[in-house]
Amino acid sequence: MAADKQGTRWGNSLGIGAINLAHLRDEGFAFVDRVLDLGCGLGFVAGNLTAPFKVGVDLYRRGQAVPRTFPGVMFLGGDAGILPLKDESFDSVLCLDVIEHVDDPSAVACEVWRVLKKEGSAYFSTPVRGVNFLPDSERYTRFLHEHWGHKRLYSREEFISLLKGAGFTGVRTEDYMHLTTRAFLYLHYAATSLSGRVDGRLARAAERLLYGASRVDEKIRFWSAFATMAQAKK
Numbered sequence: 224m225a226a227d228k229q230g231t232r233w234g235n236s237l238g239i240g241a242i243n244l245a246h247l248r249d250e251g252f253a254f255v256d257r258v259l260d261l262g263c264g265l266g267f268v269a270g271n272l273t274a275p276f277k278v279g280v281d282l283y284r285r286g287q288a289v290p291r292t293f294p295g296v297m298f299l300g301g302d303a304g305i306l307p308l309k310d311e312s313f314d315s316v317l318c319l320d321v322i323e324h325v326d327d328p329s330a331v332a333c334e335v336w337r338v339l340k341k342e343g344s345a346y347f348s349t350p351v352r353g354v355n356f357l358p359d360s361e362r363y364t365r366f367l368h369e370h371w372g373h374k375r376l377y378s379r380e381e382f383i384s385l386l387k388g389a390g391f392t393g394v395r396t397e398d399y400m401h402l403t404t405r406a407f408l409y410l411h412y413a414a415t416s417l418s419g420r421v422d423g424r425l426a427r428a429a430e431r432l433l434y435g436a437s438r439v440d441e442k443i444r445f446w447s448a449f450a451t452m453a454q455a456k457k
Contacts, residue, residue: 240267243319243348246399246452255314259338261303261331262321266296269317278313280306304330308338316345320450322385323349323373332389339457347386348452351398352376379451391455398448406436 244267256276260269263279270277270293279296280303301307303318304327316335322328335345350373377385379396386394410432 239320240264242400243452244268244271246397247346257313257315259308259313259316260296261306261316261318261335262324263296263298263317266293266298268319269296270294274315278308280308304334306334306338310337311340312338314340314343316343318345319348319452320350322347322382323375323377326374328375328385329388332386332391336390336457341457343457345386345391345455345457346452347382347455348450349377349382350450351448352378352381382451382453386453386455391457393456394453396451396453398451400449 247268256274258269258272258274258277260266260277260279261281263269263281266277266279269279277296278299280299280301282300282302299307303321303325316339318331318335322331325331332347335347339345383394383396
């Protein structure tokens with residue numbers, strides 16, 4: 224079973240990556256020797272972890288040069304539903320903002336379970352279904368999800384059920400990305416679009432604001448969460 228074959232837009236991993244990284248750190252999630260970042264984009268999250276062995280997997284278009292990733296990350300081009308990796312080869316696996324993009328999310332969850340070592344932990348994140356950025360903005364929110372290529376949105380219960388169906392146990396979720404973070408997230412996308420560069424000054428400045436906003440959101444939660452992160456044990 225194959226996952227989404229569309230090419231990756233590498234820049235989109237930077238803004239959301241800053242939020243995911245901040246949330247992982249705030250939650251005190253532990254990473255050990257071998258970490259896999261599935262759907263890594265440019266490798267921002269893995270590149271900022273302290274694990275000694277880090278592998279990033281993502282799609283890239285045929286004929287396109289393999290992108291330069293963050294230092295210390297070994298990049299592999301591959302399909303999330305058919306990973307070119309051995310069984311039980313990683314202590315921790317990240318699958319952040321990937322499940323909502325693929326055609327066969329069950330296949331991706333099963334592959335994460337397969338390559339994860341016994342007693343290892345996997346971290347999945349996805350937007351929460353039915354959450355609006357502003358009151359009466361359901362149409363605009365739906366447009367954003369379509370623009371980002373989201374093929375399905377999950378309730379928390381559906382998300383947990385998907386992971387348990389793949390064999391994971393001890394699944395717990397934590398909501399994050401509240402009002403402040405989302406405001407700066409859209410600012411980041413606007414900066415990237417205006418400058419035409421994912422590594423331009425505007426995008427970098429927005430990333431720094433995103434990181435700070437995500438930490439504020441953990442303390443002051445003005446709005447319902449836009450996303451949830453699950454820690455799942457094998």
